[in-house]
Amino acid sequence: MSDPPLRADARRNRARILAAAAEVFDAHGTSASTEEVARTAGVAIGTVFRHFPTKADLLTALMKDLQGRLAARAAALAEEGDGTALFTFFAEVVEYAAGARTVVHLLAVDVGVDRQVAALGTAVEVLLARAGEAGTVRAGVRADEVTALLAAACHGALAAGWTPDLRHRTVARLLDGLRP
Amino acid sequence: MSDPPLRADARRNRARILAAAAEVFDAHGTSASTEEVARTAGVAIGTVFRHFPTKADLLTALMKDLQGRLAARAAALAEEGDGTALFTFFAEVVEYAAGARTVVHLLAVDVGVDRQVAALGTAVEVLLARAGEAGTVRAGVRADEVTALLAAACHGALAAGWTPDLRHRTVARLLDGLRP
DNA sequence: CTAAATTATGAGTCACCACTCATCTTGTCA
DNA sequence: TGACAAGATGAGTGGTGACTCATAATTTAG
Known part of the structure; x- marks a missing residue:
């Protein structure tokens, strides 16, 4: 029911990923690659998929x-x-x-x-x-x-x-x- | 300047490809694959690219x-x-x-x-x-x-x-x- | 400070797609 | 009809993008 709280770095990365995704998708449309979102967020691609499986x-x-x-x-x-x-x-x-x-x-x-x-x-x-x-x-x-x-x-x-x-x-x- | 006239089968195929393309792209959008156009036209993929290089x-x-x-x-x-x-x-x-x-x-x-x-x-x-x-x-x-x-x-x-x-x-x- | 658990990493997998080319087929014309 | 050129074929190539997973790095609790 309730999720165990996120680790500090995980919280930070999640926020970074969301900000980067908004920036990238706003600029290039939703067809922009997940990898570019990861790059913009300064994070590895696996991290993006850990937070958002899809x-x-x-x-x-x-x-x-x-x-x-x-x-x-x-x-x-x-x-x-x-x-x-x-x-x-x-x-x-x-x-x-x-x-x-x-x-x-x-x-x-x-x-x-x-x-x-x-x-x-x-x-x-x-x-x-x-x-x-x-x-x-x-x-x-x-x-x-x-x-x-x-x-x-x-x-x-x-x-x-x-x-x-x-x-x-x-x-x-x-x-x-x-x-x- | 003037193109040599197309062979009969080539003319027929070209028409089929255009009709198939209209059908496929109208239905699924322009992101539909060229292969589906070929399939719908009843033609091999190479034939599509012969008539339309891109x-x-x-x-x-x-x-x-x-x-x-x-x-x-x-x-x-x-x-x-x-x-x-x-x-x-x-x-x-x-x-x-x-x-x-x-x-x-x-x-x-x-x-x-x-x-x-x-x-x-x-x-x-x-x-x-x-x-x-x-x-x-x-x-x-x-x-x-x-x-x-x-x-x-x-x-x-x-x-x-x-x-x-x-x-x-x-x-x-x-x-x-x-x-x- | 250390161990256990959580998270990060990034090379690798799989699927898809535009496009190519060596080979085979068919139309055309003498 | 025969021969040659124009056209058809479809497996193959290269590139991209979503998603995975074994391993490494951090965080946190005791």
């Missing part, structure tokens, strides 16, 4: 972290919340995704979507409800549509090489479709 | 074909053209992309984008101009934004597993952002 396990750990940060940001925005929080969140995520390829991995099917996108979806639902109360969003817009648009924008911004300018204009157009 | 060459041939068909469809729609041709084209491409992974490859950076997306971009420009004349599109919308939205929608529809229903609603929202 590359997928490593990815999952990263995704959990990322999804937690996104949900927290959404919650914070909902707190301050005038009706524009949804739009702010949307734009921020796309902006972040433009420089971090892991985000689209979170929004894609391959990862354990069920939980992860569900949780992100909840965040979007809350923001959408706030916007609905404030009347800043068109009637009839559903949360899954917003999440879908968010995923599309992130994928597009990364896969096709949008310039910052094009990215901003495109997101603006996209959000226009949600306004009354 | 996997990239095979992809390029497919992309040229696809891009030609899309441009032709856009032209046909512009012909009939009331102001809704742009919207029809947009929806059709996304619908097609939902079942054919090669489309997003065409819209992504990796392929020789410069030419290809440029040609697709031209088609979009024409349709956008028609829509502008008819007043069915919001003022200030630029062609590159429409192309970007199209790419985003195609990527999203494929990468995140949108249901047909969600896909239709999402595209509708997206197009709403373009209307006056």
Whole structure:
């Protein structure tokens, strides 16, 4: 049930590996090799596989972290919340995704979507409800549509090489479709 | 300058390979192996590489074909053209992309984008101009934004597993952002 | 400080894939 | 039809990447 506590060096290495994985996968995509993660972390390849028996396990750990940060940001925005929080969140995520390829991995099917996108979806639902109360969003817009648009924008911004300018204009157009 | 004409069997095999490649890459993405293409075409692997010295060459041939068909469809729609041709084209491409992974490859950076997306971009420009004349599109919308939205929608529809229903609603929202 | 247990190391294994080439087959043309 | 060139074949090559495991190095408890 409870795991024996990690040795000091093991804790340190685990943290290093996660940081390196975020850096490498953000830069080169999730197809980057595990060996490059190990090299970046300053650790032997075996150590990576001791902590994360599978590359997928490593990815999952990263995704959990990322999804937690996104949900927290959404919650914070909902707190301050005038009706524009949804739009702010949307734009921020796309902006972040433009420089971090892991985000689209979170929004894609391959990862354990069920939980992860569900949780992100909840965040979007809350923001959408706030916007609905404030009347800043068109009637009839559903949360899954917003999440879908968010995923599309992130994928597009990364896969096709949008310039910052094009990215901003495109997101603006996209959000226009949600306004009354 | 001019190539000596192909032998009969060579012509037949070339056609089979292209058809098989379209089928395989549409179904499993461009990362599917060349050997599977050969198997599907009923041809030895060496034959594939005789016709297309590189996997990239095979992809390029497919992309040229696809891009030609899309441009032709856009032209046909512009012909009939009331102001809704742009919207029809947009929806059709996304619908097609939902079942054919090669489309997003065409819209992504990796392929020789410069030419290809440029040609697709031209088609979009024409349709956008028609829509502008008819007043069915919001003022200030630029062609590159429409192309970007199209790419985003195609990527999203494929990468995140949108249901047909969600896909239709999402595209509708997206197009709403373009209307006056 | 020492022993036992945990962790780190990195060369090696296995599978996959793009691509090659010596050899065999088939189409073409006189 | 016969002969030659164009094309087809598929086992083989080289390279990469996920993952393993025997051995070495650290940590920690007593």
